Amino acid sequence: MINKAFSFCCTCVLLLLSLIANAQQQDTEKGPVNEFFRSNDKIYVIVGVLLIIFAGIIIFLISLERKISKLEQRDHQDRQ
Amino acid sequence: MAKHWWKALAVLILTYTIIAGFTHKIPIIGTNGQSSRGLYFHVPMWICMYTMFTISVINSLRYLSGYDLRKDALASAAGGVGVFYGVLGFATGTLWATYTWGSTFTSDPKQMLTAVALLIYMAYLVLRMSISDIDKRARISAVFNIFAFALLIPLTYIIPRMVDSLHPGSASTPGFASKDTDNNMKMVLYPAFIGWTLLSVWIFTLVVRYKKLELKNIFK
Known part of the structure; x- marks a missing residue:
């Protein structure tokens, strides 16, 4: 279960990296997405930065919660 | 899943806070500039700290009324998370002060006294670590926790x-009250x-569950 989830995450990260590597060839000034991120003195870039950090913290908390739940279940079985 | 809805709510609200907090229109007043947006991140740290210390002192009182070690685990977990949030609030505050008050550490009463209050709570954590006997540790730290909470509020x-301070919400600058905060x-x-x-x-709940697992042989 854990190995499957881990390999899935690794695949996603590697896919994302290959996409970023591909995107380096592209123009980052044209297109609606690039214009959006460059508007208002690039404030949306920092909004994105904070959202990434926040998402990371939440994913970490969820994984921690799952690990603790698993330990609690094991503990509960041991007592019975 | 039904018991996790409030966590999803927290994630939703905080995503909204981050996006709206950085992008919506705020009044630009004096030297604050755009740094007033810190209101959405700095002040909630203190709200979290007060919440945690209140949980902590309530559980210390419950411990002293029945000597149940589970209550002591709750109190120590809340104390630790409260100090964590206090340090975050203090760090964000000093960064903001550097560029609006002109100095990282000023002789501002709110900044100084908050540092003192945080040190008292850090002493609570150190006190816990210094006593190896579990019952003795729980009793002494519960009493110290009540003393610390009685000092925290004043x-x-x-x-x-009561005194003049640079910080919004003091005698001369009663800012950020419900009546003069911008509706936006x-x-x-x-x-x-x-x-x-x-x-x-x-x-806090994660820390409590971890502590209960750690001490499961004692709680049996």
């Missing part, structure tokens, strides 16, 4: 409001309080 809330900012500020508090409670 140090961080009452005295800074309230739309983000109040959800931010709820979202950050829910997140702190989530972290």
Whole structure:
């Protein structure tokens, strides 16, 4: 279960990296997405930065919660 | 899944806080500039800290009324998370002060007294670590916790409001009160309080469950 989830995450990260590597060839000034991120003195870039950090913290908390739940279940079985 | 809805709510509210907090229109007043947006992130840290220390002192009182070690685990977990949020609030505050007050550490009463209050709570954590006997540790630290909470409120809330201070919310600058806060900012500020508090409670429950697992042989 854990190995499957881990390999899935690794695949996603590697896919994302290959996409970023591909995107380096592209123009980052044209297109609606690039214009959006460059508007208002690039404030949306920092909004994105904070959202990434926040998402990371939440994913970490969820994984921690799952690990603790698993330990609690094991503990509960041991007592019975 | 049904019992996790409030965690999803916290994530939703905080995502809204981050996006709206950085992008919506705020009034630009004096030297504050755009740094007033710190209101959505700095002030909720203190709300979380007060929430945690209140949980902590309540559980210390419950421990002293029945000597149940589970209550002591709750009190110590809340104390630890509360100090964590206090340090975050202090760090964000000093960064903001550097560029609006002109100095990282000023002789501002609110800043000084908050540092004192945080040191008292850090002493609570150190006191816990210094006593190896579990029952003795629980009793002494519960009494110390009540003393610390009795100091926390005057140090961080009452005295800074009685004397002149640079910090908004003191005698000469009663700013950020409910009547003179911009309505646009309230739309983000109040959800931010709820979202950050829910997140702190989530972290607190995780720490409690970890502590209960760690001490399961004693609790049996």
